[in-house]
Amino acid sequence: MLIDCSYFIDGPRHIQNATLGKIPPGKMPNANSEEVNAAIMAYVRMFQRPFLKEALGAPIASAVISYLKLIEQDEDEERDVALDMVIEQLREPFANYVFYKILRDSNSQATMTGLVRLKCANDYVAPIRRQVSAWNDMVEMMADFAEWARTSDCHVPGITTDSNLLTKINSLNL
Numbered sequence: 487m488l489i490d491c492s493y494f495i496d497g498p499r500h501i502q503n504a505t506l507g508k509i510p511p512g513k514m515p516n517a518n519s520e521e522v523n524a525a526i527m528a529y530v531r532m533f534q535r536p537f538l539k540e541a542l543g544a545p546i547a548s549a550v551i552s553y554l555k556l557i558e559q560d561e562d563e564e565r566d567v568a569l570d571m572v573i574e575q576l577r578e579p580f581a582n583y584v585f586y587k588i589l590r591d592s593n594s595q596a597t598m599t600g601l602v603r604l605k606c607a608n609d610y611v612a613p614i615r616r617q618v619s620a621w622n623d624m625v626e627m628m629a630d631f632a633e634w635a636r637t638s639d640c641h642v643p644g645i646t647t648d649s650n651l652l653t654k655i656n657s658l659n660l
Contacts, residue, residue: 488534488554488573491523493581499620501526501588529584537583540648541576541628568641575631579651582624589613589620614657622654 494504503522538547550569557563592613628651635645 487527487530487558488538489530489577489581489584491526493577494526494585498623499581499585501585526584526588529588533584533587534580537580537651538576540651541579541631542572543644543646546572546642546645572635572640572642572645575634579624579627579631582620582627583651586617586620586624589617618655618657625652625654628652 491504492506493499494501495506501522503516503519504526505516505519505523507523535547535551538550541547542550550573553566553569554573557565590613628647632645632647632652634640635642635647
């Protein structure tokens with residue numbers, strides 16, 4: 487995977503009960519933390535391919551996805567320095583992309599009879615401002631990435647970044 491739950495444990499992308507997955511000695515596992523981490527990783531799995539396709543173009547995205555699977559299966563696999571540089575550049579913007587998608591779905595849950603609004607002890611606020619902020623931060627990082635990809639510092643030729651990932655949004659969706 488391009489990222490893990492560690493991108494959501496603090497800072498502006500903090501998600502309540504997201505953890506590194508390590509249980510301190512003498513502590514009981516928190517079922518909610520496990521559920522939160524599983525939900526985050528489901529979003530990562532779901533959106534990794536479409537994000538990479540938009541960020542890199544289809545041929546290079548396929549190569550990166552295959553490379554990520556290969557190094558997940560065998561950590562001793564010989565590393566491709568050029569692809570590692572590209573992957574490292576995309577981790578933070580992808581975390582913002584995933585956070586944006588999570589916020590989009592955060593106030594409702596699908597049931598057999600339709601969508602229901604989630605209830606909790608906390609007061610809900612509309613996620614739109616955080617979504618806009620997360621998306622626009624991602625756009626700025628992707629603009630830097632696209633610029634870097636056009637330089638001689640990037641050793642992976644043919645990267646094409648879709649304009650969707652380079653377009654800022656506002657809370658009015660204009």
